Amino acid sequence: MTLIRFKASQEQDVDLSRTYDAVVVGSGAAGGMAAHVLTSQGMKVLLLEAGKKIPIEQELRSMEWPYDHPRRGDAPPGYHAISFNEYNVRQPPYAKGSAFKHVFSYVGGWGSADYVKNILVDEKDHPYSGTKYAWVRARLLGGKTNIWGRLALRLSDYDFKGKTHDGYGEDWPISYADIQPYYDKVDLYLGISGHKENLPHLPDSLFQRPNKLTGSEVKLRKSLATMGRTLTPYRAGVTTDGVKHNKYRSKCFGRGACNRRAGGCDIHAAFDSPTGLIYPAMDTGNLTLRTNSIAHEVLVDPHTGKARGISFVDAQNHRTYEAKAKVVVLAASTLESARLLQLSKSRQYPNGIGNSSGHVGHNFCEHVMGPGVTGLVKEMVGAPPTLDDGKPGGFYVPRFRNLQDKQPGFVRGYGFEGSSGFSIFPGSAWGTPGFGGQFKKSVREHAGAFISMGGFGEVLARYENYMDLDPELKDAWGIPVLRFHYEFSDNEKKMCEDMATTAREMFEQAGVEVVGVDKNILTEGWSIHELGTARMGTDPKTSVLNQFQQSHDVKNLFVVDGSSHVSASCQNPTWTIMALAWRSCEHLADEFKRGNL
């Protein structure tokens, strides 16, 4: 079947002599949303993206069969992905001294590296130092939204008012009621698939049609309901019914391609920032895009102390340029925005711009992963093959800990992501012993009978977890890199023990035969949900931004990405990043029009 593709708007000529209304740094979920909201409010915006613009459909080739690829999906010789073991036995920078031509984060090792080899950054060009950390970065138009995991969840007041609930950390300067209208806007503008559950701790979105469950998942859902827990179809940031106002995106045809690889959707049914936000913004005539533009300093007007633009290095010719703007919006990602703030040292801001609190780079938080369970659903053994993987994801089990109860070993909670049934590759073959006809038959009969799930837990925001600039090490463009000072605490470790225990219990209760329980914690960073290096708050002494992601110190400087989050919650952050950015940029445009910036 043929889908009509619209050619994306062309990059416009960038006139660096003019002063734009706003310059946005970064084109992922946050930067794309800033571009969308500000241009729709009539502001003239320059969007700077550090990476390149590539013909993404040609990279992803979503429907290509493994046997039609010369290496069955592997990258050409000389590409290497860092393994779990390497992350743990070595220190960053992981690519230092490597004989390989290109080194990727672990995502490049998922057996389909050829489809992401031009999306993930080469660790050789982008080193970092300090404590061990699996930092996954994608430098191209759209950033990580080109390959994101698609699970699109809302936070609730259990998250925004976490301190009120359990005494730990800080409350957010907003409540669910403040952000709920913006979650709705994101749902309607981009499309989201899911099933209503009416849970106070995981508010429903304005869902398009949900993904379906497998027989094994229905069985587990019914059993969990008797325990007061929920299994819900994957809430995917994917348009299953289509978004008629967007000509760049198709609805989802359940091809399942996104799950066979590191991610990505060549018909853009899964949200990505370029087709979902940036191309429509360019069609307004108000957006100018410059790729290959590596921001390394927020420029300051020495007279007013306000931000006056961005200094950036062209990734290809290595020359430095200035982009002038009345408002500066950072959306470079949690870690890159923190790096950029710290790089922006001046006479007025000797600790980096927006950092009078000393909290930039601190209070880093994310999700801890690793513990999980695999089970065998006996009645599915020998069942004829069915189409089980034609969807953006399997299922989600929302948090159930520390809502009404109070766990003795840890605060906050965790959820599980899982999947089951037949897929394009019978992964259980790796663990099936022996060889010959028996082996082959066993693999075939068991291929659709496994179900598994793994936890995503809240890592507490702690001041002592932070990133600063390495005094020596620089990237390929001569820019100082981040140095990590970060490790999991006892709360995360206790939480992970509980994850493994409850995962097993839930499977056993459902009559699923447990064949494996994983208790190992994956390397810091594994979840790719880094948050909280420039947190919002009401007190300028202990926070970097106000409730509109506006710098306490510099009123025309905004940071609209995950760095603003006060706590990680245990829900995947992308939808919240976009809802917050929408809210803040609406406020920004209002203030801009009033002349208050």
Add this chain to the structure above:
Amino acid sequence: MTLSRREMLQATAAAMALPLVKVPLPVSQALKFFTPAEFAVVDELSDMIIPTDPQSGGARAAGVAAFIDGRLAESFEPEQPQRWRAGVKAVEDLSREMSGTAFMESTAEQRLAVLTRMAAAESDPKTDAEKFFGEVKGATIQAYYTSKIGIHDDQQYKGNVYQTGDYAGYDAT
């Protein structure tokens, strides 16, 4: 894991029922890494690991050894092709030790005995031949279940299609 005694007897009986076929050297196959003799051993091992059965062709039909040959020829790390070359030699040594003949010169029964010995310590391999079993099996699994025969004939995979109407599966009720 070792095969149980009963499974071993079944496997042996099945092997003995087959006529001893000398696998022809792959003259038509343009080898990129293996010598013809090495290729024959890897091809035979892969097809013993995933043989043809009533449902589908096996590893030989799926071209598993040729795929492995191509990958090893372009391997960036020199250790990997060296491991395979040494592994095939370990199989030959084991075969001569057990039956006094080269692997491909021995009977199907003798070859099965060699592979059974190689697989005997699958979860904790010690000897070179035991370690090579994991290498051959892993590569065979990877190549076979990504092949046309593996995906369509054996697994009868239903996905990678456009679902234009309802999605397959069950509602959350």
